[in-house]
């Protein structure tokens with residue numbers, strides 16, 4: 541750990557993501573998750589992240605209960621765990637905290653947790669990670685100014701670093717509605733109306749079409765949660781329309797699949 545980090549931890553004592561217990565600033569040999577969870581919560585986290593999908597009995601990273609769009613686009617959606625936004629279990633608490641607390645160690649930890657399934661996807665698709673561009677779907681402006689950061693950007697940055705890849709902002713966002721209050725169809729429409737490619741101009745009416753930056757490149761869109769997938773789908777479609785060779789998505793948490801009775 542760098543000296544500055546040590547100092548920062550002494551001043552802003554890190555707290556457990558789940559129970560808010562103060563964590564000891566570990567100077568030597570800080571093991572996995574030590575700056576994010578207390579010992580008890582780390583055990584609970586490890587147990588909880590292994591939860592399987594009630595529909596297909598797979599863990600989140602290999603569960604194939606996905607919207608058709610994603611199934612057609614990539615063999616799996618790399619992820620760390622399932623979560624239920626209405627629950628207050630350890631996964632939900634940890635996932636929701638990433639939206640509110642800008643702690644680079646939380647993001648680093650989550651990116652590390654995501655690493656194996658993302659690496660697996662790269663392997664399956666024959667993608668060279670170091671040639672990828674990592675990007676994210678921006679939060680709404682109000683939420684960025686309220687919390688002072690964009691968790692998508694933080695996660696994309698940490699994940700890219702792990703793979704020796706670059707990060708590149710590709711999208712911008714207009715106000716739009718709050719996704720969580722909308723139906724699936726409304727979410728798709730809302731994503732269409734509020735997320736656009738940076739530098740594309742909102743409506744491209746010009747006759748001359750310049751070669752786009754995305755042309756022939758491989759993109760990975762990282763998000764904190766995947767619910768209906770409407771915003772991520774929009775992101776993939778935009779990148780494809782700009783000529784991207786490959787555009788895949790990965791997330792930290794997927795909402796639990798509901799089993800139809």
Ligand SMILES: [Zn+2]
Pocket residue numbers: 556557558559560561577578579580581582
């Ligand atoms: Zn704890």
Ligand SMILES: [Zn+2]
Pocket residue numbers: 593594595596597598603604605797
């Ligand atoms: Zn499943």
